[in-house]
Amino acid sequence: MFRNSRNDGEITKTIHKNIEKNYQQLMETFENCFDIVKRRLTNIEGRKVIVTFSDGLVTKDSIAENVIRPFLGFSFDKEGFSPRNLEDLKEKLLTAVDIKPEADFQKAVTKCLSGDTVVFVDGYDQALIIQTRGWPNRGIPKPDTQQAVRGPKEGFTETLLFNVALLRRKIRSPKLKTEILQKGNLTQTDICMVYLEGAVQEELVEKVRKRLQDIDVEYILESGHIEQLIEDNPRTVFSTIGNNEKPDIVAAKLIKGRVAVIVDGTPFVLTIPMLFTETFQVVEDYYTRPYYANFLRILRVIAYVLTIMLPGIYVALVTYHQEMIPDQLLETLIRASEGVPMQPAVEMFIMLLLYELLRESLLRLPASLGSTVGIVGVLIIGEAAVGANLIGAPSVVIAAMTFITSAVVNSAIDSIAILRILLLVLAAAFGVYGILIGLFMILAHLCTLRSFGYPYMLPLAPIRWKGLKDSVIRTSTKQILKRKGLL
Incomplete structure (x- = not known):
């Protein structure tokens, strides 16, 4: 009697020399699984074989040509061929490229569900795992999240x-x-x-x-x-x-x-x-001359600072530190905000919330509707809100600048959204001092982070002179291409 016990849904069966017992185990394991094919064969010498695979995950032509035909005897020589063990089947009979024996029934089932073909031969307590994977795929696509003007256009796939x-x-x-x-x-x-x-x-x-x-x-x-x-x-x-x-x-x-x-x-x-410095690096930095690449990296650093600080700075200045704003600019801001019922901090919070909602809607909607929603959200709603004195024009301008700067460092958009709200709340409560406290907290937190044992702020903190050659500023292409290793 074969063992057939279950523990938390796990199969604990063995492969037997009696092929009928193996077939019974397959029927129990794949009960109500219409896509699992269990083909029974008997070759010209009377030896019984079971070929099992998951329909839709395999290349059927490969199974027919390299597995079933040899077992049925079409590949036998004139004198006949009687395998003595599984190695004979691998080396002298089957024409598939990748074949491995497997004595564990659970692993054989997993391989079958992964797209391999499992072959049970009467008289052997092992199965043959034959690589026949061939499910539909979308080929080599163009990356969606990491666009590049210069360089390869190919991206990874789901396979x-x-x-x-x-x-x-x-x-x-x-x-x-x-x-x-x-x-x-x-x-x-x-x-x-x-x-x-x-x-x-x-x-x-x-x-x-x-x-x-x-x-x-x-x-x-x-x-x-x-x-x-x-x-x-x-x-x-x-x-x-x-x-x-x-x-x-x-x-x-x-x-x-x-x-x-x-x-x-x-x-x-x-x-x-x-490392944190990778936030400001893109692949095109290494395909262009270092001067322009460094200029763009500095722009990304500036954009990162602005996108997390700009809303908070605006709220802090117009609420607590109006003396720091030039007189003409202050007068313009006051005129633009006349009749608006909400405080600048509330205005700014609503605008940032609307911006996040708009960005999320553009990501989830079909491409054909995304541009329409973007135009409606940015132009019509924004203009109507300003015209109705619901939100001041300066808040809309600051939110638009924040939208542009955040797009420059899109790879860090998840952390940017949180940090921007944090600094806005601190600015509304304590002014510029709140922003300074927030920046100190963020910097201290960054210095405590580690990525698999490496300080997250390398090579800036602690300083590694060798790593500085490709941090915020990169050196010549020759030195970059010769460097191997993390630091």
Whole structure:
């Protein structure tokens, strides 16, 4: 009698030499699963075989040509062929490329549900796992979140194997290592850890490997799940793990000593560790001359400071520190705000809230409606609110400037939204002093953050002179391309 016990939904069966017992186990395991095909065969010598696969996740032509036809005897030689063990089947009969034996029934089931074909042969207590994955995919797309004028236009896809191949195409070295594991008790999602041997520190690789292995959840559907499960500081608003859609960015980070984590089913690849200075870096910085690249990086830093501080500074000045505003500008602001019933802080909070609502609606709506909603939200509603004296024109102008500056550093938009509201509240309560207190709190918090053991503010705090060559300001292209390793 075969073992068939269940513990929290887990299958604990074994593969038997008696193929009828294996078939019974398959029928019990895949009960009410119409998409699981269980094809029974008997070859010309009378040996029974069961071919099992998940319809929709495989290439049926490959199964028919490389699995079923050989077993039915079409590939036998004139003298006949009687396999003595599974190795004979692998080496002398089957024509598939990737074949592995498996003695664990649970692992065989997982492989079947992942798109592989599982073959049970009568007389053997092992199954053959044949790689026949071939589900529909959308090909190599153009990235949506990381637009670039110059450089490759290709992006990652939802298929893990394709994503690894894109990195192999960029780094053609045997030192590029790939380790795969499955996580999620129900989903058994494939997760691949990629690193460049010799460039990355072994302690970092071991730390990432251990955190991935320690994950114990029911399902993993996107790399964002992994990011939140393995990060050092889950309670911070700052991202301490990078995510990228472009293979050239991830390849460059691997060369610089990062570890990449690819999750099957998502085009976003994680890079570990992430430093705060990466917020102001884009891939085009390395494809253009350093002078213009540095000019753009400085603009991004200025835009980042303005987008989190500008609403708070405006509220602090017009509420508490009007003496710091030039007389003509102050007179203009007073005239523009006449008849508005709300305080500047309330106006600014409403405008920021409307801006976040507008941005969210533009992201969720179909592209055909997004432009229409943008025009209605920005022009019509804004103009009508000013004309009706519901909101002052200066608040609308400040909100518009904030919208522009935040788009420059879109990669940090999640933390920017929180910090902007925080500084606005402090400015409304304490004026400029509240903004200074808030900035000190933010800077102190940034200096306490770590990403897999690395200080988040490297190479600025603590200072690493070697790392400063590619921080807010980058050096010559020759020095950048010669540098390997994180610091």
